Amino acid sequence: MELLLQLLANGLVAGSGWAMVALGFGLIFRVTATFHLAHGSVYAAAGYFAYTAAGEWGLPWSAAFALAAAGATALGCLIDLGIYRPLRDREASPFVVLVSSLGAAVFLNNLYGLVWSQQVRNLTVAAGPGYALGPVTLSGVQVATVAAAAVATAGLLAFLAWSRAGIAMRAVANSPFMARSVGVPVERVRLLTFAVGSFLAAPAGILTTLDTGARPDMGLAVVLMATISVFVGGIGSLGGAALAALGLGLVINLGIWQWSARWQDAIAFSVLLGFVILRPRGLFGMRRRQAEV
Amino acid sequence: MTSRRAGQGRWALAAALAAVLIHGGVAHAQPKSYRFGAVLPLTGNGATAGEWMRKGTELAVAEINAKGGIDGVPLEAVFEDSQTLARAGVSAITKLVAVDRVPFVHTAYTGITLAMVPIAEKNKIVLMNGGGVSPRLGGASPMLFNQIPLGDFQFAVLARYVRDDLKLDRVAIIYRNDDYGDGMAEWARRELPRIRLNLVGAESFEFGSQDFRSQLAKLRATNPAGIFVVAAGLEQANILKQAAEMGLKVTWLGFTPFESRDIAQIAAVPAEGSRYTMPEAVGPRYDALLAAFTARYKMGQPDYLVAGYYDATEIFANALRYARGKGWEYTGDSIRKALLEMPPYDGIFGKTQFAADGTVRKSISIKTFRGGKPAVVKTFSLDEILRMQ
Numbered sequence: 281m282e283l284l285l286q287l288l289a290n291g292l293v294a295g296s297g298w299a300m301v302a303l304g305f306g307l308i309f310r311v312t313a314t315f316h317l318a319h320g321s322v323y324a325a326a327g328y329f330a331y332t333a334a335g336e337w338g339l340p341w342s343a344a345f346a347l348a349a350a351g352a353t354a355l356g357c358l359i360d361l362g363i364y365r366p367l368r369d370r371e372a373s374p375f376v377v378l379v380s381s382l383g384a385a386v387f388l389n390n391l392y393g394l395v396w397s398q399q400v401r402n403l404t405v406a407a408g409p410g411y412a413l414g415p416v417t418l419s420g421v422q423v424a425t426v427a428a429a430a431v432a433t434a435g436l437l438a439f440l441a442w443s444r445a446g447i448a449m450r451a452v453a454n455s456p457f458m459a460r461s462v463g464v465p466v467e468r469v470r471l472l473t474f475a476v477g478s479f480l481a482a483p484a485g486i487l488t489t490l491d492t493g494a495r496p497d498m499g500l501a502v503v504l505m506a507t508i509s510v511f512v513g514g515i516g517s518l519g520g521a522a523l524a525a526l527g528l529g530l531v532i533n534l535g536i537w538q539w540s541a542r543w544q545d546a547i548a549f550s551v552l553l554g555f556v557i558l559r560p561r562g563l564f565g566m567r568r569r570q571a572e573v
Numbered sequence: 574m575t576s577r578r579a580g581q582g583r584w585a586l587a588a589a590l591a592a593v594l595i596h597g598g599v600a601h602a603q604p605k606s607y608r609f610g611a612v613l614p615l616t617g618n619g620a621t622a623g624e625w626m627r628k629g630t631e632l633a634v635a636e637i638n639a640k641g642g643i644d645g646v647p648l649e650a651v652f653e654d655s656q657t658l659a660r661a662g663v664s665a666i667t668k669l670v671a672v673d674r675v676p677f678v679h680t681a682y683t684g685i686t687l688a689m690v691p692i693a694e695k696n697k698i699v700l701m702n703g704g705g706v707s708p709r710l711g712g713a714s715p716m717l718f719n720q721i722p723l724g725d726f727q728f729a730v731l732a733r734y735v736r737d738d739l740k741l742d743r744v745a746i747i748y749r750n751d752d753y754g755d756g757m758a759e760w761a762r763r764e765l766p767r768i769r770l771n772l773v774g775a776e777s778f779e780f781g782s783q784d785f786r787s788q789l790a791k792l793r794a795t796n797p798a799g800i801f802v803v804a805a806g807l808e809q810a811n812i813l814k815q816a817a818e819m820g821l822k823v824t825w826l827g828f829t830p831f832e833s834r835d836i837a838q839i840a841a842v843p844a845e846g847s848r849y850t851m852p853e854a855v856g857p858r859y860d861a862l863l864a865a866f867t868a869r870y871k872m873g874q875p876d877y878l879v880a881g882y883y884d885a886t887e888i889f890a891n892a893l894r895y896a897r898g899k900g901w902e903y904t905g906d907s908i909r910k911a912l913l914e915m916p917p918y919d920g921i922f923g924k925t926q927f928a929a930d931g932t933v934r935k936s937i938s939i940k941t942f943r944g945g946k947p948a949v950v951k952t953f954s955l956d957e958i959l960r961m962q
Contacts, residue, residue, distance in 0.1 A: 283790055283791065283793075283794040286786075286790040286819075287790055290786045290787050290790065393616060393620075398615065398616045398617070398620030400806075400807045402838065402839065409817065409818065409820060410820065417819045417820050418818075419815070422818075488783075491784075492784065493783070495620075497617075533787050536788070536791070537787075540750075540777055541776065541778050541787060542750045542777055542778075542779055545779075
């Protein structure tokens with residue numbers, strides 16, 4: 281029982297990290313229709329910026345993390361301005377956008393390798409005892425990850441529900457044409473969406489760097505899990521994406537309980553395949569006709 | 574008389590001409606440099622390790638060349654990136670064969686090395702493993718040499734030490750799911766019961782993993798007194814760190830890769846009291862390496878891989894000198910023959926004398942971390958180890 285609870289807690293932590301990335305990925309996908317694979321590189325950038333600011337420049341952690349979040353947000357905006365907006369202007373096909381996002385991810389990962397080297401960059405806090413919650417033990421970084429994911433999810437849903445910018449994002453997501461016709465500055469909203477989505481990935485990148493270090497390709501696996509979460513949660517349902525990420529973390533860790541950890545990826549993709557075949561609209565996704573309306 | 578003198582003169586002229594031709598011929602055949610390859614994981618999951626390997630190789634090349642190279646000819650290392658992938662390693666050695674035409678190549682990582690073996694055998698290229706310890710490397714090819722005692726040799730020493738000196742009865746193993754980890758786990762499952770060590774748990778992880786908490790939770794449930802760690806670099810440091818955060822208190826047991834800077838930086842506290850094996854490395858050569866490394870790279874304690882690839886390069890230079898002394902050409906076959914025939918090389922990790930299967934046996938030290946720094950607890954001489962087995 282103790283083992284099961286610990287594995288569930290580990291799954292919750294892993295899922296929380298993926299949830300933050302999935303929220304940003306899902307938001308960008310829903311509002312701008314961009315399959316933003318380079319989102320993983322934005323997540324990695326936050327880790328590297330935090331490493332540089334705190335580890336190399338010696339800034340206090342709070343300042344370093346704020347700088348890292350600002351840097352990641354700026355990078356997300358730059359990717360939109362430099363790559364996706366010109367493609368949208370030329371009415372490029374979704375396939376071209378997808379390939380471009382893949383190219384941006386590969387370019388950025390290589391750039392990180394050149395700037396920070398291929399070695400893992402540690403901002404890792406030295407080993408110490410964790411927090412015991414009954415039979416479960418979690419480290420400080422793990423507790424912070426769960427808390428950050430909860431704040432990010434609640435904050436994003438509130439932002440979309442009640443702020444003018446959030447409502448504008450929903451309008452653009454539903455119909456850019458209609459939004460533009462009622463005076464919504466669509467391109468500015470899209471840029472804001474990249475800013476918000478990138479900002480959401482920053483805490484996950486920073487916390488991962490604190491936990492296990494940063495490396496150039498750290499975003500690939502995470503963006504993969506985020507993608508699965510968005511599809512399983514249901515396109516358009518950001519709360520669903522966050523819940524799906526948590527569920528994915530739990531399922532994978534329960535899988536480890538019974539089988540070897542080498543089957544982690546197989547379990548994750550089995551979940552995706554199961555949903556694609558049995559429930560293509562995901563857990564909370566709207567039916568196509570409803571979504572169009 | 575005149576004709577005898579004339580005859581002698583003709584002989585002298587012919588001899589002189591022959592000498593000029595031979596000498597000139599040799600001078601003409603003298604290469605600008607002796608090139609050798611190094612297919613190392615400079616990017617990808619093994620990039621940190623690859624950087625240490627590159628530094629060790631470069632340091633040895635610089636020192637050899639500063640002393641005049643090989644009879645005046647400098648050594649030149651051609652580095653290729655395996656990206657820590659077998660297929661990229663195969664591409665790299667193919668390029669070294671076709672373009673650089675090197676007869677000798679440093680390799681790293683078991684899976685990559687084994688993937689390169691067919692090309693090495695076909696083209697008669699010597700592969701020198703400077704740091705990998707998977708048992709699967711032993712006798713894998715007549716062209717493959719391993720200059721560090723392999724994992725089965727080290728495991729046998731550590732397992733008996735765990736049983737006889739530490740008196741631990743329940744042990745577990747956490748290992749990387751690759752040729753290195755699988756080879757060691759295979760050995761553990763087969764051999765530990767034979768020496769009456771109870772293997773109560775075995776968990777694996779994928780190469781490049783950074784979160785080991787679930788595997789550690791499963792191992793904790795088996796209540797082991799000691800856990801063998803078959804991993805490298807940051808993987809090990811994260812395993813120890815995450816175990817400490819989970820409150821898992823065991824004696825950590827490892828092998829040569831355990832002596833990494835990552836453990837000293839991140840997991841120094843949980844590593845206190847650990848035990849791991851390392852070929853005995855004492856004396857002035859080790860001190861000289863530390864001083865040279867610090868002077869060149871402005872860094873502190875190097876990883877064991879620096880010493881491993883430094884030794885591997887020195888061994889190559891010695892083999893080259895031996896082959897030249899015998900008048901052999903610069904080919905893989907002659908380097909291989911030299912490696913098997915030449916006198917033992919006295920390196921950082923003691924005397925290296927290759928067996929016919931390309932492996933070495935050396936004295937093994939049992940080490941630990943004290944105050945975040947590696948320290949020798951006990952050393953088993955080669956004779957003692959052979960008696961054990």
